[in-house]
Amino acid sequence: MSVDNLLDLLNPQQLAAVLNIDKPVRIIAGAGSGKTRVITTKIAYLIEKQHIDPSRILAVTFTNKAAKEMKERVLQITNNENKSPFISTFHAWCSKVLRIDGKHIGLKDKFLIIDSDDQKRIIKNAIKESNIELSENDKKTFDKKILYKIKQWKEESVDPSEAILSATNQFDKNFATIYRLYQNTLLENNSIDFDDLQIYVYQLFKNNEDILNKWKNSYDYVLVDEFQDTNDIQFSLIKFLTINTNHLTVVGDPDQTIYSWRGAKLDIILNFNKTYTNAISIVLNQNYRSTKQILDISNSFIKNNKHREQKEIFTNNKSGKKVVLKECKTRVSEASYVASKIKELIKQGYHYKDIFILYRMNAWSQDFEKELTNKKIPFQLIGGIKFRERKVIKDAMAFLKMISIKDNLSCQRVLGLLPKIGNITIEKIINFATVNELSIFDLITNENKDLLHTITKNLDELVEVFKKAHELYLDNTNIEEILKYLLTQSGYEDKLKIKNQQDDLDNINALYDQLKRFDDEFDPKYYGEENKLIAFLQEEALTSDIDEAEQIDKVSLLTIHAAKGLENKVVFIVGLNKDIFPSRLSETKINELEEERRALYVALTRAKEELFLTYVKGDYSYISQSELKPSKFINELDKDLYDFESSFLDDQIHDSNSYTYTPSRINDTLKQHNLYNVGDQVVHTLFGKGIVTKIINDQLQISFNDSSYGVMMIAANNSALSKL
Numbered sequence: 001m002s003v004d005n006l007l008d009l010l011n012p013q014q015l016a017a018v019l020n021i022d023k024p025v026r027i028i029a030g031a032g033s034g035k036t037r038v039i040t041t042k043i044a045y046l047i048e049k050q051h052i053d054p055s056r057i058l059a060v061t062f063t064n065k066a067a068k069e070m071k072e073r074v075l076q077i078t079n080n081e082n083k084s085p086f087i088s089t090f091h092a093w094c095s096k097v098l099r100i101d102g103k104h105i106g107l108k109d110k111f112l113i114i115d116s117d118d119q120k121r122i123i124k125n126a127i128k129e130s131n132i133e134l135s136e137n138d139k140k141t142f143d144k145k146i147l148y149k150i151k152q153w154k155e156e157s158v159d160p161s162e163a164i165l166s167a168t169n170q171f172d173k174n175f176a177t178i179y180r181l182y183q184n185t186l187l188e189n190n191s192i193d194f195d196d197l198q199i200y201v202y203q204l205f206k207n208n209e210d211i212l213n214k215w216k217n218s219y220d221y222v223l224v225d226e227f228q229d230t231n232d233i234q235f236s237l238i239k240f241l242t243i244n245t246n247h248l249t250v251v252g253d254p255d256q257t258i259y260s261w262r263g264a265k266l267d268i269i270l271n272f273n274k275t276y277t278n279a280i281s282i283v284l285n286q287n288y289r290s291t292k293q294i295l296d297i298s299n300s301f302i303k304n305n306k307h308r309e310q311k312e313i314f315t316n317n318k319s320g321k322k323v324v325l326k327e328c329k330t331r332v333s334e335a336s337y338v339a340s341k342i343k344e345l346i347k348q349g350y351h352y353k354d355i356f357i358l359y360r361m362n363a364w365s366q367d368f369e370k371e372l373t374n375k376k377i378p379f380q381l382i383g384g385i386k387f388r389e390r391k392v393i394k395d396a397m398a399f400l401k402m403i404s405i406k407d408n409l410s411c412q413r414v415l416g417l418l419p420k421i422g423n424i425t426i427e428k429i430i431n432f433a434t435v436n437e438l439s440i441f442d443l444i445t446n447e448n449k450d451l452l453h454t455i456t457k458n459l460d461e462l463v464e465v466f467k468k469a470h471e472l473y474l475d476n477t478n479i480e481e482i483l484k485y486l487l488t489q490s491g492y493e494d495k496l497k498i499k500n501q502q503d504d505l506d507n508i509n510a511l512y513d514q515l516k517r518f519d520d521e522f523d524p525k526y527y528g529e530e531n532k533l534i535a536f537l538q539e540e541a542l543t544s545d546i547d548e549a550e551q552i553d554k555v556s557l558l559t560i561h562a563a564k565g566l567e568n569k570v571v572f573i574v575g576l577n578k579d580i581f582p583s584r585l586s587e588t589k590i591n592e593l594e595e596e597r598r599a600l601y602v603a604l605t606r607a608k609e610e611l612f613l614t615y616v617k618g619d620y621s622y623i624s625q626s627e628l629k630p631s632k633f634i635n636e637l638d639k640d641l642y643d644f645e646s647s648f649l650d651d652q653i654h655d656s657n658s659y660t661y662t663p664s665r666i667n668d669t670l671k672q673h674n675l676y677n678v679g680d681q682v683v684h685t686l687f688g689k690g691i692v693t694k695i696i697n698d699q700l701q702i703s704f705n706d707s708s709y710g711v712m713m714i715a716a717n718n719s720a721l722s723k724l
Helices: 003-009 012-019 035-048 064-078 090-105 116-130 136-155 160-166 170-188 194-207 209-216 232-242 266-270 292-302 331-347 362-374 391-404 408-415 423-435 440-444 449-453 460-474 479-489 492-498 502-521 532-541 590-604 663-674
Strands: 025-029 057-061 086-089 221-224 248-252 280-284 323-328 355-359 379-381 555-559 568-573 607-616 642-645 681-684 688-696 699-704 711-715 721-723
Touching: 003 035, 012 035, 012 280, 025 035, 035 057, 035 064, 035 221, 035 248, 057 064, 057 090, 064 086, 086 090, 090 194, 090 209, 090 232, 090 532, 116 136, 116 170, 116 408, 136 170, 136 194, 160 170, 194 209, 194 232, 209 232, 221 232, 232 248, 292 323, 292 590, 292 607, 323 331, 331 355, 331 362, 331 568, 331 607, 355 362, 362 379, 362 555, 391 408, 391 460, 391 479, 391 492, 391 502, 391 532, 408 423, 408 440, 423 440, 440 460, 449 460, 460 479, 479 492, 479 502, 479 532, 492 502, 502 532, 568 590, 681 699
Parallel strands: 025 248, 025 280, 057 086, 057 221, 221 248, 323 607, 323 642, 355 555, 355 568, 379 555, 568 607
Antiparallel strands: 681 688, 681 721, 688 699, 699 711
């Protein structure tokens, strides 16, 4: 389709957003308002009508999924692969900059981007090396706390030496010490973490005017998608490239800013015109996604936020069904209600893949997983263990990194997988390599075998395998072939077969498929890298999206944050409970409460045709540590815009396929409940003696004599419990 034809399809606001190119443009794009069409049409317009060289257009967004979709749409319009601008995530663009100019701040071009698993291992090693004494409680959470603190320091451009100098107490000094050891390990392994990507580019541009001007002069136009998710460093990078030009378009929706915990700043998009004083603002307020009923309740709800850009979203879509708000007695009955509704929807002609179940926190999915399984409803859990985070895939990737990048972290992982090589031997190899200023890979593959033989002779056969694999890498052999050679000749694949670990073997085969596709489609011009394996490792390191919903006929279970940018015909938003949604921590802070409200707005606007909201009233929850009550957000929903379904005991009796409530089970539960009263002395076979302090439905709150168990909630019909 030609650009002229595309322009004819745009509404007046969309057309203005595309045609305005002489001033900075801020596009406030309401949910479902066609922002991707606007961005891609504008890129095509710049290329086809303004004759801007595609290589001089930069478009950045926040997810690989969005970047891929934008690339595909632009290609459909221009129909010419040579007319494709650089469209990527912020992190991928930063990686490109550093691979070209990172040497100016001490980085080598083949640096490794470590993942969260590697980060945790480095932190644990740093804690061990520092000899910091931690209490049992601190040991459980220290690595998470220090990683969060390191992220904060990096976002504020605080280096380890500055962190140490600013420490005012022993706790801060411990954190700063770990930070220094962590950063030293990265430098020793020519590695960086995800936060370093943007920070290093910021430092590079700030301290090297020639480098900044080179990159600034590389682009005639810059576009930024999902601008509401921008943090201070990202905005600084945008300003470096565009502050003295008019050639910038940013697109976002302040009402969908839900990532402040990642550093996103709402005021960046709200105050854009204070930085770019001649900017124009255009509001896309026509929704093409949802029915009027869904939009009305969404619009009405988000108006409860005060710190926002006022806009009213409308639609010309046909009228649909009224939104349903369902009250449930227990979390189990909530799951059962949703499962039963799904059965009804399938009978009405929907497919399983047309349905989302959204929740504020991952912990809320458990009962839904059980109920859907028992009712034989196919589902996929989005955001569970991602493919690349499975152990067997991490093992395979470590083999590939070891023989190419030669980083010590990957070498240590591989050595730990090999027979006859224990932890003591690995420790000796690490120390020997450090003393001799060699990488672990260079030590074990050294022509002088006597070096390694002073520690072990158990690696002799495998060393030849590693050398051969390294040669295959240097020859730019297909990655699939290299990995197959490594996993078969090292004995790794045989070990999986002997242990009959079919799931792991299936995952390895899936990785082979992925590698074959990459080998077949590899284009060195696109990656700016001649070696296939290096290009593949770079791309994998930058793939940080949560697992995308596969296009298979299954219900998708996912958090609201994971659903951002997605849409579906039917959406269930579950767990609308006090202390769950909004979270307990947000209740007392207006900014955080408004972000929680925006999160629910995002969830509401994912629905295209039907929308169901559910909450639990009365059941006890360990998550909230109390009896469950409705969310305060429910009172903010306009009662005229939804149908309310109450919940009575009879409502909870579902068909026999349900694992939950049946008449006999309910009667048994009631009988057990009646055996106990507040104040009863009880004994539990595991926890010992205690006293009943509260009764909620069929749950007993028991204060146990043994203080290590404290107060617990136990079902009245628990066979391990009896009255004294």
